Amino acid sequence: MSELWNVCILLRPGTDVPDVRALFDARGVTLLTTRTAEDGRLEMLIVVMSTVMERIADALPAGATWRVVGVRGNLS
Incomplete structure (x- = not known):
């Protein structure tokens, strides 16, 4: 089972x-x-499965930060 994250x-x-x-x-x-x-950085809001987020985070450009802002539910 996986969660969908905002x-x-x-x-x-x-x-x-x-x-x-x-x-x-x-x-x-x-x-x-x-x-x-406000600080000039670009903010992107995405929906992603929790099991995929780590791989995406590893591929983001240098200096990028991310945080989960919501959980949409579970996938079976």
Whole structure:
């Protein structure tokens, strides 16, 4: 069983967004929103299975941080 997570990813200013979006698309991740945070970093909200998040986090650009902001439920 796996959980679906809402995850907020913060990227440094100047990060190549198409590359990050392609990273998500290649792994079947749903990108919900993109906005600029108060400190200038790019904030992306995604929906991802918990079992996949670690692999995505390892592939994110240097300086990116992420945190779970919600759990949508369990998948059997």
